Amino acid sequence: QSALTQPASVSGSPGQSITISCTGTSSDVGGYNYVSWYQQHPGKAPKLMIYEVSNRPSGVSNRFSGSKSGNTASLTISGLQAEDEADYYCSSYTSSSTEFGGGTKLTVL
Amino acid sequence: QVQLVQSGAEVKKPGSSVKVSCKASGGTFSSYAISWVRQAPGQGLEWMGRIIPILGIANYAQKFQGRVTITADKSTSTAYMELSSLRSEDTAVYYCARDGGVTRTFDYWGQGTLVTVSS
Numbered sequence: 001q002s003a004l005t006q007p008a009s010v011s012g013s014p015g016q017s018i019t020i021s022c023t024g025t026s027s028d029v030g031g032y033n034y035v036s037w038y039q040q041h042p043g044k045a046p047k048l049m050i051y052e053v054s055n056r057p058s059g060v061s062n063r064f065s066g067s068k069s070g071n072t073a074s075l076t077i078s079g080l081q082a083e084d085e086a087d088y089y090c091s092s093y094t095s096s097s098t099e100f101g102g103g104t105k106l107t108v109l
Numbered sequence: 110q111v112q113l114v115q116s117g118a119e120v121k122k123p124g125s126s127v128k129v130s131c132k133a134s135g136g137t138f139s140s141y142a143i144s145w146v147r148q149a150p151g152q153g154l155e156w157m158g159r160i161i162p163i164l165g166i167a168n169y170a171q172k173f174q175g176r177v178t179i180t181a182d183k184s185t186s187t188a189y190m191e192l193s194s195l196r197s198e199d200t201a202v203y204y205c206a207r208d209g210g211v212t213r214t215f216d217y218w219g220q221g222t223l224v225t226v227s228s
Contacts, residue, residue, distance in 0.1 A: 002153060034212045038154070045204055045218040046146075046154065052212055089154050093213040097170050098144065103153040 003028065004090055004101035011107040017078040020104045022090030023071060030071035034093035037066055037075045040103075041086045049088075050075060082108050111136040113205050113219035120225045126193040129222045131205030136217075138186035139163035142208035144215060145179060145190040147201040159208050160188060195226045 005023040012018040022029065022037075029035055035053045038046035048057050050066035053073060063078045073092075077084055085108040090101040116130040131143060144159040158169035162181035169177055178191045188205055203222045206215035 034214075036212075036214050038215070045221055046206075046215070047218075048214065048216050051209075051214040051216070057216060091154075091156075091213065091215075093211070096168070098156040098159075098213045100146075100154040100156060 002102035003099035004092060006088075006090060006101035006104045008102070009105045009107065011109055012077075012080045013109045014080050014082065016080050017076060018080060018106065020075045020077075020088055020090075020106070022073040022075070022092075022101045024073075024092055024099070025071055028092040028094045028099050029068065029073050029090075032093050033068070035066070035068060035073040036091045037064075037073075038089045038091065039084075039086045040089065046089065077106070080108050084108055111207060111217045113207065113217055115203075115205060115219040115222045118223040118225070120227065121195050123196055123226055123228055125195050126191060127195060127224050128189055128191040129203050129205075129224070131188045131190070131219050133186045133188070133207070136207070138181075139183055142210055143179075143181065143188040144206050144208040144213075145177075145188075146204045146206055146215070148204070148221075149198070149201040152201075157190065157203075161210075162188065192224075195224075197226050200224065200226045 037050040040046045053068045054066040139162045142159045142161045145157040160167040160179045167179040181188045205219040207217040
């Protein structure tokens, strides 16, 4: 059982927008602005897509955006493309560890 | 460009230990922390612990306390993760990742090391 709750799967058609939620508590997501999002293609290492809730690393498309409200963080992908199909994980700082969500499989229809 | 290169796949017997290495290049090794994250087959990511090489201080996820040891050799820019008392449930891909410190942002990852625990 992961500490952070994500939907198991989401889907969308090319060009559409989707949002993946990540729900925690006031001890993790709600307590700090240290939420990250990672993309993982099959057989590959995770790739950082969003850090500190809403910041994009250099080289990450501006189609990816992050936000947070209370104990829930969200990743939005706009203008869906076939290559966005992957697993997505959120993570959050806590005072004693780092927690991950269970992951969300994004299918591009 | 920062690169983290991990040691190769391992097959271990239950009850034994495994030590995985992670060699960093292209950055200042001691300026960051290194975290270890594992992923069991078909499962999600699980944080195991981290080390701050410049301080030599490690902290571990409660689940792995007493079974995992993370060390770092500043002279070779290499971090190590040793897991003992292996059981079949420890079969997983083990990743090292550069850890941005307070923010716990993992911006660079190793390629992963498959550890298989089987009798």
